Amino acid sequence: MTSQTDRLPPRAGLGLKPEHYADILDSRPDVGFFEVHAENYMGDGGAPHRYLEAITERYPLSLHGVGLSIGAAGPLDKAHLARLKKLIERYRPHSFSEHLAWSTHDEGFLNDLLPLPYTDETLERVAAHVDEAQEVLGCRMLLENPSTYILFQESTIDEIDFLAAVATRTGCGLLLDVNNVMVSAVNHKLDPLAYIDRFPVDLVGEIHLGGYDETVDxxxxxxxxxxxxxxxxxxxxxxxxxxxxxxxPVATLVEWDNDVPDFANLFAEGQRVDAALTAETARRNLRHRAA
Structure with a gap:
C-alpha cells in the first residue's frame, strides 16, 4: 500500500452537486474542500468529469465510496475496485473513504448500506477487505461508522472496539460521522456523548455532518x-x-444529498462549521499560551 501524503485541510467541506457546478466556478467560494461520491464519476467522460476537473484545479477533493461493500460475505468486486483505482489515479484525491456496511449478495447489488454483526468472523473479513482495497487502490482509506436501526444479538464486539481493531490491523484511518452517532444512539437508547468520549479520535481523518429525519417506531x-x-x-x-x-480541528464535510438547497444555503452550513473549527483553534491556542 502506498500512503497518501496529502491531507484535507481542517476546514469545512461541501458535497459537490451538479446543480452547483456553475455557482462554484463563477463565484469561487471560500470552501475548504469538496467531496463527491465515487460511483457518480465512474464513466469515462462527459460533463461531470469536465466540471470535476475544473473544480479540483482550485479545491482539494475528498472521494467517498458507497458501493465497495466492504463488509460483504463474498469477495470484493474486482471490476468495481478497478474503476475506483482509475478514478483515484485520475484525480489524486486528498482522502478516500468507505462505509462499514455491506450492499452486495451473490451477483446482486442492494441500493442500501446494510449493518453488520460485530463478531470475530466479521472482523477478519472486514480487515481482509480493507487490506485488499488499500493494496489495489494504493492509498490509505478511511472507514466510516454506520447509522443503524437494529442491533445483532450475535454481536460480541463493541462498535468502537470493532472499528479500532480494523484500523489497528490494516493501518486504515476512520471517518467519524457525528450525525450517524446521534442517529444510532437515539435509536438504541445509548449516550452519544459517551460514544464520542470513547472514540479513537487520533485515527480520524475526516468528520461528516448531516441532517436527520425523525419519526416514531x-x-x-x-x-x-x-x-x-x-x-x-x-x-x-x-x-x-x-x-x-x-x-x-479536523476536515468536516456537510452532507446534503436529498432535497438539495441552493448553493447559498449549503455554503451557509459550511460557514457555520468553519466558525466552529476556528473557535476550537482559538481555544487551543489560548490554552497553549496559558500553559
Whole structure:
C-alpha cells in the first residue's frame, strides 16, 4: 500500500452537486474542500468529469465510496475496485473513504448500506477487505461508522472496539460521522456523548455532518433516519463541537444529498462549521499560551 501524503485541510467541506457546478466556478467560494461520491464519476467522460476537473484545479477533493461493500460475505468486486483505482489515479484525491456496511449478495447489488454483526468472523473479513482495497487502490482509506436501526444479538464486539481493531490491523484511518452517532444512539437508547468520549479520535481523518429525519417506531419511541435532506440539527452540532474539543480541528464535510438547497444555503452550513473549527483553534491556542 502506498500512503497518501496529502491531507484535507481542517476546514469545512461541501458535497459537490451538479446543480452547483456553475455557482462554484463563477463565484469561487471560500470552501475548504469538496467531496463527491465515487460511483457518480465512474464513466469515462462527459460533463461531470469536465466540471470535476475544473473544480479540483482550485479545491482539494475528498472521494467517498458507497458501493465497495466492504463488509460483504463474498469477495470484493474486482471490476468495481478497478474503476475506483482509475478514478483515484485520475484525480489524486486528498482522502478516500468507505462505509462499514455491506450492499452486495451473490451477483446482486442492494441500493442500501446494510449493518453488520460485530463478531470475530466479521472482523477478519472486514480487515481482509480493507487490506485488499488499500493494496489495489494504493492509498490509505478511511472507514466510516454506520447509522443503524437494529442491533445483532450475535454481536460480541463493541462498535468502537470493532472499528479500532480494523484500523489497528490494516493501518486504515476512520471517518467519524457525528450525525450517524446521534442517529444510532437515539435509536438504541445509548449516550452519544459517551460514544464520542470513547472514540479513537487520533485515527480520524475526516468528520461528516448531516441532517436527520425523525419519526416514531412501533411502540412510540423516537426513531431517527439518516436522511441527508436538511440542515444539521442543533443536537448534532452540539455533539460535533464536543467532538472537536477532543479531536481538535479536523476536515468536516456537510452532507446534503436529498432535497438539495441552493448553493447559498449549503455554503451557509459550511460557514457555520468553519466558525466552529476556528473557535476550537482559538481555544487551543489560548490554552497553549496559558500553559
Amino acid at each position: 412501533g411502540v412510540g419511541d423516537r426513531l431517527l433516519i439518516d436522511a441527508h435532506g436538511s440542515a444539521v440539527k442543533s443536537d448534532v452540532f452540539l455533539l460535533y463541537e464536543h467532538t472537536l474539543s477532543r479531536s481538535g
